[in-house]
Amino acid sequence: MTRLNARIPEGPLAEKWTAYKSGSKLVNPNNKRKLDIIVIGTGLAGASAAASLGQLGYNVKVFCYQDTPRRAHSIAAQGGINAAKNYPNDGDSAYRLFYDTIKGGDYRAREANVYRLAQVSNQIIDLCVAQGVPFAREYSGLLTNRSFGGAQVSRTFYARGQTGQQLLLGAYSALSRQIAAGTVKLYNRRDVLDMVLVDGKARGIIARNLVTGEIERHAAHAVVLANGGYGNVFFLSTNAMGSNVTPAWSAYRKGAMFANPSFTQIHPTCIPVHGDAQSKLTLMSESLRNDGRIWVPAKMKDVEKLRNKEIKPSDIAEADRDYYLERRYPAFGNLVPRDVASRAAKERCDAGFGVGSTGVAVFLDFADAIKRKGHDAIDSLYGNLFQMYEQIVAESPYETPMMIYPAVHYTMGGLWVDYELMTTIPGLYAIGECNFSDHGANRLGASALMQGLADGYFVLPYTIGNYLANEIHTPRFDTASSEFNLAAQAVTDRLQQIKNSGGKESVDNFHRRLGKIMWEYCGMARNDAGLTEALYQITELRHEYSRGVKIPGRLDEYNPEVEKACRVADFIELGELMVRDAQQRRESCGGHFREEYQTSEGEALRNDDEFAFVGAWEYRGRDVAAELHREELQFNEIKLSQRSYK
């Protein structure tokens, strides 16, 4: 029944990538010049891919919705990037990084892809340093590392709390160099609204120029999606306001399968929600958990006194504090993986021990670390994060503990891809967060940057050649062909339809309503009855949206409401698929926690006999339920066990 073939190379795990590279087809430099590639998105994955492909000699067109490629949301990643360099001599290796990633993902990722990721991780660090990325260094002048959740070695390279920014600026500089060289052409302020297929292969896109509203057609021999994650389906998330699923979703509608959509990551350390006008949530880096201790009061009377502002957090005696992560998980303590830490915070708040004015927050306390290491040392490690916290909350973490609560941060699910990062549409690739590939049901900290750059710099440039080698006789495409006409017309019609829906409610209102449904029923904890309810409510919302949304202004001008309207329409459809996926997966794993399936201690209870598969959904039409395909996961190297961080 399944059409899914991951095309994993034969041979021992550690030799698969080398074997693949030796056996894959090449395109000679003269032919590369005749081949066009479209890259959508300029985050770590998109920018690094576009720069590397341009350098190889392909003709690259790169698209982003931002005014410049340097602003993609990878820029906001704080903590770091993992690599198996083993510089600290603490026992790290590619195998260990691979093992931690598979285990951290709760055994729902593909072994071969993850092993390759671990293998190329070291090259990323080498390249970034050569580009001038100012990673943190020791006084010896050599690079330094820190530890991160889900690992017992220190393998995380970082640039203060702005690692994503520095890595993205590195990729952006490489991209700028190629733009100057003429190998890459930049299309900024563009939304990519549809994929164009010719004879079943990806051959181009339909984009909307956000400044003029013009509908543009672009053809290519291959299309690479690097449009990031879809966390904004929850309305409130740590994603940028413009982050969206639209390019990936248009690919899904054209036949690319969407895998594990319900696998979303709720990050444990974010600044809690303050009120109804809130537009986004801000992350506080996981690296803070290296030195911060998470706690809530152990006694209900202290909780009440805190809420009535009768006492300060520091008034609560050590013995009356519940350092619940250290209590429940002595081996990993505050450094348990994100899903575990998030659920534990929810458990305490649900039990009534939450702090802050809403009772939906826990403390992240640096008092001990400041005492132990000194104010200056803490400042050099986390200075900018503390500052950011103070700007938002108007409290200094040097004086009083931070208050944090989990928030939607990352999506492990995404377009299904094979070993070559190709979707189920030939010639259409998905890289970085927008594919489902490497993180299983939960991503470890500092692994997103690693995956984005691995895909863009070191994987795709090889694998895409294997496809394009067969395309050297394919001439450039005419964008006046019937396929392009049809796709462009469909986009125009859809925009007209949204514009003319004649409703009264703003796009943001619908988006907020969708977010509430998703957070309530498909967030940190899910159950069958709730998911059924969510399905019903989302279907209602979709119908209301089609006749009730109000778009001011015109289509042929700079109009942010039009941009949002397309994105939210897609989020509503995606929300429905996420719920269906969460419902079919009758087990708990990683970030997907089904209340019906837990151990007596409240830990996620996997069901490997029935659910050790990737669930990939195939679009069957707007009002028809999507069809589930399974890619069974083979674990040859790693023995499946219950994840324990105790």
Place this chain on the structure above:
Amino acid sequence: MNFTLKIWRQKNVTAKGEMVSYDVSGISPDSSFFEMLDTLNQKLITTDGDPVAFDHDCREGICGTCSLYINGRPHGPVKGVTTCQLHMRAFKDGDTIFIEPWRAKAFPVVRDLVVDRSALDKIIQAGGYVSVNTGGVPDANTIPVPKEKSDAAFDAATCIGCGACVAACSNAAAMLFIGAKVSHLALLPQGRVEAAKRVQNMVACMDELGFGNCSNTYACESDCPKGISVTNIARMNREFLGAKLFSEKEKVIKESL
């Protein structure tokens, strides 16, 4: 909290703009400046008005997309923050707040408060990189970099490319932006190799794009949300002079041969 907003409205790059007055009420002091503008826009949308266009994205102070000129200062009254990190508690209840786009010849208005800053991309394309290819680089620890240098490079590299320095400068100069990139790369051994060529190309590009000369007022440093220091401009000037002298000397030597 309640506010009166005076906002610059302009249909497109060729249209004539004007300040228009709006009232907003019931704003939480914990709201960000953009959440306040969101509230205004929601009201405008549901009352058949025309929502105000403004650039914003990450809303956590790092992407550099936001760009408002608030009460005569880029990113508003609080030092060291971008507009998206500005909270309404920084204002007094009942205040009148003036909101304008960045004003600079090199940054044409797209609509309302949105400007086109692609000139900054062009400057980076002129040389703001190390010419290294993917692949074929040495191990990351082959070249030690003194921590002090690396830290100084990092400080310069934290520029978010928002353009506040240009908006703050009476000459609309981009010296701080370029100075930061030139310094970041010139301080590192990896970037040193091309330092002379880089600074000359970037400065030449800046001149072509219509940015003005340094006003020597330090307004750029004062209004930079990331606290980029003007010492970076001094370093750029040194690099530039050195590069010029060196290329002059080379010319003389070549001619004498």
